[in-house]
Amino acid sequence: MKKKVVIAGGTGFIGQYLQAKLKDLGYEVVIISRQSPHIQWSNQAGIVDALERAEMVINLAGKSVNCRYNSTNKKEIILSRTETTEVIGNALLACENPPPLWINSSTATIYRYAEDRPMTEASGDIGTGFSVDVANAWEQSLFAFKLTSTRQIALRMAIVLGEDGGVMTPFRNLVRFGLGGVQGSGNQIFSWIHIEDVFRIILFLQDNKDLSGVFNCSSPYPISNRELMMHMRKAMNRKIGLPSPKWMLEIGAIFIRTETELIFKSRWVLPERLEKEGFVFTFNKIDNALQQIVKNPSY
Template sequence: MATVVLAGASGFIGRYFQRRFEAEGWAVRTVGRTVGRATGNDAGWDDDGGITRVLDGAELLVNLAGRSVGCRYNARNRAEILSSRVDTTAALGRALEACAAPPRTWINASTGTIYRHAEDRPQAELDGEIGTGFSVGVASSWEAALEAAHTSDTRKIPLRIAIVLGPGGGVMRPFRNLARLGLGGRMGPGTQKFSWIHVEDLFRAVLFLHARTEITGPVNAAAPYAVDNRELMDLVCRSQGVPFGIPAPRWLLEVGAVLIRTETELVLKSRWVEPRKLLDAGFTFNHPALAGALNHIAKGAE
């Protein structure tokens, strides 16, 4: 039985991955903030030796650790967002160096928001343009920490993940709530691109990348058909059986973001991420189009 180590498995994606890996017959070990029966983690971030023991002999490492970005970007939250990604990646790198039998593949979460605000063309791995700003800086530091890890026997892939959609989690709950309240219209100009991926396709992409040893460097994890915000909100409304939604201008989003303690960047930045490496390698998406994915999620299916 092959073993996978999931680091940062307590979130929506991590919990989904753990269920799916177990269903596929993998043994799952986890690394997280705390260790014990309550959390189920086999090692904690403050114990390099413990992480090494968990990693030794495993086939695959998937690191999903990182504080949620759904908050106001004050100084404290910025520091936690950065450290929760960079420090955990560095800890895994130190632990891997000490392994007698390290995993063959290390897939480390990154983010599609590393690219610039793009409404003119999609951003692929080879010709995508890195953006500017706090979120881009975090993503670049995250990938730099992975690159700095000395793991000659382990292939490292920074996975630039788009917005992840799935039943019971991700960003769907607030979108659904807005639609049900009649507020599911376009956000801001409505022309900003929305790149996304169904959580099941994300899981399948991880298995695909582990098997395809010739794939190296950053990989974009996004469905092949991005939509703009106007179409996104229209599809969300339809999936909830709501006939229309009231648009939210930028100024209203700014006010609302302060009230619910988040940032408008999460809905106003145009993320147009193209999964060129996956497509060129022959990966097929179970959920390539957003309408089908949202209907699938609305039914509560996996």
């Protein structure tokens, strides 16, 4: 009988990567999603059945934050995270043989804007504003469940970098069209993580059975926006990159129906707990990560 992992919200950029890597390791991967042919969120019995005797459940579900923060989208962003987390928690309570590990996505955006010092799990200051409210509600919905047989972990993920999606697509386009200079002041800190290390962190947390709670999922070497764009230009062999002032990006964000917080917020996050527990990153520096991601010469 094949070992089984359940990925909730597994049809996106991160979920597809995890699914392929876990299948390579011999796992059966079951997806919960709003999309057919996967198990639907309304199918509580099907979710319970999927979770029975699974090795772990990884919940990545949530509406993309790449949209305008109007009242309708704000409500959907929060509910798509808290309600799906509650569905999984209730399904785990109904299991006879629940998975021993529940990893729930969270976000490094839970910390305040920081240019003065890095944020760790122990010493980080929780911020304010809508994105922080989302993160708090998300984690509260996870830890509200008091499970005796299942470890619960919230992964506070920094911006995930990889070949096949996420923020790399717009960043590459900016550089390709000569707009790969600094965005805004360029001093804001960019905390990031390579998607391969996200996968490896999940396996590390699975193997280390005494670990639970909150973990920062980010490279130990965050960089400034100025450094990021310099490394992007270098990786893509582009010498010139015009800067994008804040006012220009604010106008552009309206036209493409997104928010500029992803660019302007200074997220300075360190993976203190992971490093203390002995996790070693494959892609700890941005130049190594970008060399792997931007290896296709067509970029």
